[in-house]
Amino acid sequence: MNDNLGNWLLTPAAMGRADLAAAGSGIDSYGLMEKAGQAVAAAALRLFPGGLRFAVLCGPGNNGGDGYVAARALAEAGAPVAVFHLGDPARLKGDAATAHTACWLSAEPLERYQARAGDVIIDAIFGAGLDRTVPASVADAITAVDGLGLPVIAVDLPSGLDGRSGRVLGAAFRAVHTVTFMTRKPGHLLMPGRMLCGSVEVFDIGIPRRILAAELGTVAVNGPEVWRRVLPQGDGEMHKFRRGHLTVFSGPAHATGAARLSAMAGLKAGAGLVTVASPSEALAVNAAQLTAVMLKAIDSRGDLEAYLCDPRHGAFVLGPGFGVAKRARDFALALRDRRLVLDADGITAFRDEPHSLFEAFADGDVRLVLTPHEGEFGRLFPDLATDDGASKIDRALAASARAHAVVVYKGSDTVIAGPDGRALINTNAPPSLATAGSGDVLAGIIGGLLAQGMPTFEAAAAGVWLHGEAATRAGASLTAEELITHIER
The missing domain is CATH 3.40.1190.20 (Ribokinase)
Incomplete structure (x- = not known):
C-alpha cells in the first residue's frame, strides 16, 4: 500500500464500512455529514456564483442528507435555493433525518421539479451506492436537465452511475463537477463514469487514514x-x-x-x-x-x-x-x-x-x-x-x-x-x-x-x-x- 491518498480507491461498500467504523470509533458521524454538505455548497458557490437558482435534489439516504446540509448552507449564504426530495422525508433515518430536520427550507417531491434555464443542479439523490436501475422519477429529472443543458454538481457520484463499475444504471446525470469524500471510487475512473463525473474533487471530511487503510483492497490508481x-x-x-x-x-x-x-x-x-x-x-x-x-x-x-x-x-x-x-x-x-x-x-x-x-x-x-x-x-x-x-x-x-x-x-x-x-x-x-x-x-x-x-x-x-x-x-x-x-x- 502506498501512502498517497490520491492513489487510494475504495468501493462504495468499503466506503460504507469505513463510515460505520468511523462512527464506531467515537467520531461524530453527523459532523462528517455536515462537512460533506458544506463542501458541496462551497463548490457550488465557487463554480456558479451567479446561479439563478440552486435546485437541490435529495435522495432517501445519506446522500440526500448531504444534500439537505448543502441546501441549508447555500440558503444561509444568500443563494436562491429550491429543494426536491425523492420518497417520503419522514422515513429518513439517522444522520440523514437530522440533516433534514436542520434544513428549514420547504421541499417538494422530485416529481414536481420543473427544470428551468438558470438552474444549477445539486444532485444528492443516490451517490455511489446505487446498484439498481434508477426509478422513473429520477430518469425524468435527468432527461429534463439534459434537455436544457443545465450544469450539475454531483454529490459523491452522479446519480445513475454504479460506483463499483462506472456503468450507467438506466440513466445518469452528466455532471460538470463531482464532490466526493476521502477517496475516489472505481466508478469515477472507469468508463463511461469517468466521462459523466466532470472534474472530481476529493474532500477530506476527517475520517482517519487508519480506518480507510483497513478497507483498502488490491485496486488503486496507477502512479x-x-x-x-x-x-x-x-x-x-x-x-x-x-x-x-x-x-x-x-x-x-x-x-x-x-x-x-x-x-x-x-x-x-x-x-x-x-x-x-x-x-x-x-x-x-x-x-x-x-x-x-x-x-x-x-x-x-x-x-x-x-x-x-x-x-x-x-x-x-x-x-x-x-x-x-x-x-x-x-x-x-x-x-x-x-x-x-x-x-x-x-x-x-x-x-x-x-x-x-x-x-x-x-x-x-x-x-x-x-x-x-x-x-x-x-x-x-x-x-x-x-x-x-x-x-x-x-x-x-x-x-x-x-x-x-x-x-x-x-x-x-x-x-x-x-x-x-x-x-x-x-x-x-x-x-x-x-x-x-x-x-x-x-x-x-x-x-x-x-x-x-x-x-x-x-x-x-x-x-x-x-x-x-x-x-x-x-x-x-x-x-x-x-x-x-x-x-x-
Whole structure:
C-alpha cells in the first residue's frame, strides 16, 4: 500500500464500512455529514456564483442528507435555493433525518421539479451506492436537465452511475463537477463514469487514514508511487548489456513500421540494446530506417531457437505488424521461458486456441504481458468480455488469473491487472493517444522496462503511465513518432 491518498480507491461498500467504523470509533458521524454538505455548497458557490437558482435534489439516504446540509448552507449564504426530495422525508433515518430536520427550507417531491434555464443542479439523490436501475422519477429529472443543458454538481457520484463499475444504471446525470469524500471510487475512473463525473474533487471530511487503510483492497490508481522504487536506475558500473537486451519482431516488408516504433520506444525507455528480428525479405526496408537499433534476420522457429541460445536475449515484443498466421503462435510459444509482451497480431493469432498460450506461460514467475484493446480482449477471453455483471477491473483480473499474465486492458480507462489480484486504473492518458502506432509505442516501453529486469506488473504499470506522460508532453496533435521523442523516465 502506498501512502498517497490520491492513489487510494475504495468501493462504495468499503466506503460504507469505513463510515460505520468511523462512527464506531467515537467520531461524530453527523459532523462528517455536515462537512460533506458544506463542501458541496462551497463548490457550488465557487463554480456558479451567479446561479439563478440552486435546485437541490435529495435522495432517501445519506446522500440526500448531504444534500439537505448543502441546501441549508447555500440558503444561509444568500443563494436562491429550491429543494426536491425523492420518497417520503419522514422515513429518513439517522444522520440523514437530522440533516433534514436542520434544513428549514420547504421541499417538494422530485416529481414536481420543473427544470428551468438558470438552474444549477445539486444532485444528492443516490451517490455511489446505487446498484439498481434508477426509478422513473429520477430518469425524468435527468432527461429534463439534459434537455436544457443545465450544469450539475454531483454529490459523491452522479446519480445513475454504479460506483463499483462506472456503468450507467438506466440513466445518469452528466455532471460538470463531482464532490466526493476521502477517496475516489472505481466508478469515477472507469468508463463511461469517468466521462459523466466532470472534474472530481476529493474532500477530506476527517475520517482517519487508519480506518480507510483497513478497507483498502488490491485496486488503486496507477502512479509512480506504485512502481518508482523498482524503476531501474543507472550506476557507475552500468553498461549496455546490464541495461538489458530487448528484441522486437518485425512483420513482412510491407508492415515493418510498427516494429520499429516499438523498438525505438524500448530504447527510449532505457533498454541498453534493442534488436529488430526481421524476416529476410524485410531486412533492406528495416536497415534503411534503423540506426541505434540493431537488426537480425530471423525467418523460422529454428532461427529463433538459435538466437535464444544467448541468455542475454531476455525480453521480447511480438505482435505489432507481425501478422496473425501460425508463425506468430510458433514464435510466441518458443519464448515460453522468456519475458514477452504480446500485442496486436500476436494476441489475435491465439483467438482459436488461447489455451495453448496460457498453458505455455502457466508455470513459474509471471513472464507474459498481454496488451489487448477491447476487441482483442474479446478474442482471447470471449466469455469475460460479454459478462455484463463484471466491471472492467473484474474482467481484467479474471483474464490475468486465467492467463498467468499481466493484462494491460487498454482504453481511455486502461486497467493493469496481475494474477496476484492487484489492479491499477490509469488516469493520465490524454485523448490524443487515440492515434495510429500509439499501442506499438506502449508495447515497446513495457518491453524496454522488462529488459532491464523490472518486475512484470510494475513494468506494465510504469509503461502505461510513462506513455500517458509522454503524450501530454507531445501535445494534442501528436504522432507515434513524436510520442517516442517525449518518453522520459
